[in-house]
Amino acid sequence: MGAGETQEAKTTYREAMREALREALRADDRVFLMGEDVGRYGGCFGVSLGLLEEFGPERVRDTPLSESAFVGAGIGAALAGLRPIVEIMTVNFSLLALDQILNNAATLLHMSCGQLPVPLVIRMTTGAGRQLAAQHSHSLEGWYAHIPGIRVLAPATLEDARHMLAPALADPDPVLIFEHGSLYNVSGELLPLTEPVDLDHATIRRPGTDISLITYGGSLPKALAAADELSAEGINAEVIDLRTLRPLDGAAITASVARTHRAVVIDEAWRTGSLAAEVSARIAEESFYDLDAPVERVCSAEVPMPYARRLEEAALPQTADIVAAAHRTVD
Amino acid sequence: MTVARPTRTRKDSAPPKSGKKAKTTKGNASAGVPSGRGATGHRTDLLESMLRIRRFEERCVELYSAAKIRGFVHLYIGEEAVAVGVNEALTPEDAVVSTYREHGHALARGITAEAVMAEMYGRTTGCSGGRGGSMHLFDASRRFYGGNAIVAGGLPLAAGLALADLMRGQDHVTCCFFGDGAFAEGEFHETANLAALWKLPLLLVCENNLYAMGTALERHEAQTDLAMRAASYGMVAWAVDGMDVEAVEHAARRAVEGIRTGTGPHFLELRTYRFRAHSMYDPDRYRHKAEVERWKERDPIGLLTDRMRENGELGDKELARIEQRITDEIDHAVEAAEQAPEEPVEHLLHHVTSSSAEAVS
Ligand SMILES: Cc1ncc(C[n+]2csc(CCOP(=O)(O)OP(=O)(O)O)c2C)c(N)n1
Numbered sequence: 001m002g003a004g005e006t007q008e009a010k011t012t013y014r015e016a017m018r019e020a021l022r023e024a025l026r027a028d029d030r031v032f033l034m035g036e037d038v039g040r041y042g043g044c045f046g047v048s049l050g051l052l053e054e055f056g057p058e059r060v061r062d063t064p065l066s067e068s069a070f071v072g073a074g075i076g077a078a079l080a081g082l083r084p085i086v087e088i089m090t091v092n093f094s095l096l097a098l099d100q101i102l103n104n105a106a107t108l109l110h111m112s113c114g115q116l117p118v119p120l121v122i123r124m125t126t127g128a129g130r131q132l133a134a135q136h137s138h139s140l141e142g143w144y145a146h147i148p149g150i151r152v153l154a155p156a157t158l159e160d161a162r163h164m165l166a167p168a169l170a171d172p173d174p175v176l177i178f179e180h181g182s183l184y185n186v187s188g189e190l191l192p193l194t195e196p197v198d199l200d201h202a203t204i205r206r207p208g209t210d211i212s213l214i215t216y217g218g219s220l221p222k223a224l225a226a227a228d229e230l231s232a233e234g235i236n237a238e239v240i241d242l243r244t245l246r247p248l249d250g251a252a253i254t255a256s257v258a259r260t261h262r263a264v265v266i267d268e269a270w271r272t273g274s275l276a277a278e279v280s281a282r283i284a285e286e287s288f289y290d291l292d293a294p295v296e297r298v299c300s301a302e303v304p305m306p307y308a309r310r311l312e313e314a315a316l317p318q319t320a321d322i323v324a325a326a327h328r329t330v331d
Numbered sequence: 332m333t334v335a336r337p338t339r340t341r342k343d344s345a346p347p348k349s350g351k352k353a354k355t356t357k358g359n360a361s362a363g364v365p366s367g368r369g370a371t372g373h374r375t376d377l378l379e380s381m382l383r384i385r386r387f388e389e390r391c392v393e394l395y396s397a398a399k400i401r402g403f404v405h406l407y408i409g410e411e412a413v414a415v416g417v418n419e420a421l422t423p424e425d426a427v428v429s430t431y432r433e434h435g436h437a438l439a440r441g442i443t444a445e446a447v448m449a450e451m452y453g454r455t456t457g458c459s460g461g462r463g464g465s466m467h468l469f470d471a472s473r474r475f476y477g478g479n480a481i482v483a484g485g486l487p488l489a490a491g492l493a494l495a496d497l498m499r500g501q502d503h504v505t506c507c508f509f510g511d512g513a514f515a516e517g518e519f520h521e522t523a524n525l526a527a528l529w530k531l532p533l534l535l536v537c538e539n540n541l542y543a544m545g546t547a548l549e550r551h552e553a554q555t556d557l558a559m560r561a562a563s564y565g566m567v568a569w570a571v572d573g574m575d576v577e578a579v580e581h582a583a584r585r586a587v588e589g590i591r592t593g594t595g596p597h598f599l600e601l602r603t604y605r606f607r608a609h610s611m612y613d614p615d616r617y618r619h620k621a622e623v624e625r626w627k628e629r630d631p632i633g634l635l636t637d638r639m640r641e642n643g644e645l646g647d648k649e650l651a652r653i654e655q656r657i658t659d660e661i662d663h664a665v666e667a668a669e670q671a672p673e674e675p676v677e678h679l680l681h682h683v684t685s686s687s688a689e690a691v692s
Pocket of ligand 1: 480
């Protein structure tokens with residue numbers, strides 16, 4: 001925090017998220033926030049700073065380092081009628097709670113034949129770009145998007161950071177929100193909400209006619225930058241922000257490809273078995289005859305994320321990689 | 332078992348150690364323990380409840396052999412005193428979380444034999460609509476939250492149910508059953524820490540039947556004194572004779588009373604034994620017949636029946652009447668399950684998310 005955050009009408013992704021949490025805690029006393037260091041420390045990424053003072057330690061609850069126990073406790077509390085928001089520091093650590101998320105949160109409704117809905121929100125950071133090396137940098141949201149019974153969100157803009165939490169809390173089922181670590185400091189003017197944010201649909205962040213750049217989360221700014229470069233060359237790229245990784249808005253993908261006939265899928269996960277693989281497969285299934293070129297994917301190199309800056313940059317999808325992939329489909 | 336224990340643990344009685352002669356219950360202090368209501372009628376209720384579980388599961392064996400029910404089926408035979416004794420201490424508003432060996436817990440909780448049997452048959456009338464089977468019995472109306480097949484996986488969930496009750500100022504207790512095998516899992520320790528730290532109204536009930544599948548306690552735990560280990564988290568912990576339903580009830584009542592006064596989680600190690608194999612698939616090669624036979628001398632149903640007979644509280648006629656009632660009940664449950672409709676395949680995707688189907692009918 002600090003330097004970047006000024007008095008202007010500008011806000012950061014971090015502040016937008018915090019405002020969403022504040023609103024949720026104010027609006028419904030069944031809501032509480034729990035996780036490692038969300039209270040006194042203010043959240044490991046500063047998202048919940050100040051909320052402890054405002055809402056007290058019952059509702060802004062520091063937990064022990066026990067991902068499985070406090071995520072499971074969130075599930076139990078949701079079953080009993082509360083609306084917990086559980087914060088996990090990063091997706092890497094969420095693996096210690098994967099059992100609870102997959103075997104309990106995602107399955108209880110179905111196994112109980114509708115008797116046990118789990119209205120739980122789990123927030124966590126994901127992604128690389130800050131030289132944190134392999135155990136803090138992976139993008140595993142695609143794994144979660146594999147699981148039926150949960151909703152997976154990836155807010156990429158200030159507006160989505162600010163406005164996706166309320167509908168996530170209103171969802172009777174478990175919702176996972178992935179916040180890309182490199183987005184927290186992004187700042188800008190928070191645009192007024194013209195219509196309620198819906199959690200079922202992808203959105204067009206930049207309309208275009210020549211190629212579809214399909215992405216989400218931390219890769220959105222890179223895709224938009226690539227679209228700018230391409231437009232300077234006369235290539236008019238459409239940028240699709242998936243926003244919701246499960247359920248995936250297949251119709252939006254199909255519709256975009258029907259307009260542009262070319263697709264580049266950008267995903268910070270490893271290419272093999274990634275969400276990008278799923279999107280590409282859908283294009284192959286649904287849009288085969290619309291395509292004028294093979295689908296291109298821009299993903300992370302198949303390597304545990306390195307620490308060294310040059311290596312990390314080389315491992316990650318970059319704007320130049322997106323532009324190059326676009327060229328391969330257009331040329 | 333070790334002798335030295337922290338002051339907060341208490342040993343009510345010890346099970347016979349394998350290889351040594353079984354202790355008989357004659358003169359066992361717990362026999363004189365006053366039960367909650369203490370009356371003859373109450374003992375009859377306990378007996379009937381245990382018999383229902385026993386006969387239900389004996390029928391399951393037949394049905395399994397006849398391929399009427401499938402999947403993993405874990406029988407509770409020998410451990411009935413635990414489910415019945417603990418349930419006596421709970422109110423309908425309390426919550427229960429269980430494992431895959433939960434027929435006994437479910438029946439003791441009041442889920443009907445009909446609903447459980449239909450679930451084993453995979454029918455729509457089952458308590459989980461046929462989606463859970465033997466390992467995943469649920470009943471939201473009875474606050475019965477499963478039916479968890481991941482060893483120790485129910486513990487964090489139970490902590491959350493207890494947390495919700497605590498946060499809303501409700502006087503409820505959440506009771507979580509699990510086996511001795513759960514002690515080796517991190518989730519037990521994470522939950523014990525969390526629950527003690529936050530003083531959650533949680534009753535942790537460890538059914539120590541001395542085996543995790545084929546692995547004996549001393550082969551999976553470095554320290555086999557489980558109550559002592561639980562006590563190290565700063566919770567009240569007792570080891571109790573899990574074959575004596577009245578001793579179980581007495582201990583559970585004390586624990587639940589303690590929990591309701593706000594003293595945080597309590598732990599009961601119930602020393603029990605399963606007379607059957609781990610599951611219907613298990614050839615049971617890892618333990619001696621003689622050991623099983625020794626434990627059968629302490630059959631919880633036999634113990635209570637003997638006690639009642641000695642006190643002139645139970646005659647042959649009364650016992651026959653109870654048995655007949657239960658047989659009728661189970662016959663009816665099987666018949667109803669046989670007749671019950673199967674879930675239409677069109678319902679396959681129902682309840683994946685709340686919007687993907689109507690609520691349970
Ligand atoms: C996490 C996990 N690991 C392994 C298993 C396989 N498994 C099923 S039951 C069991 C033994 C558990 O023993 P215990 O907890 O003592 O309970 P009991 O069966 O004796 O009631 C094992 C290893 C499992 N279900 N879950």
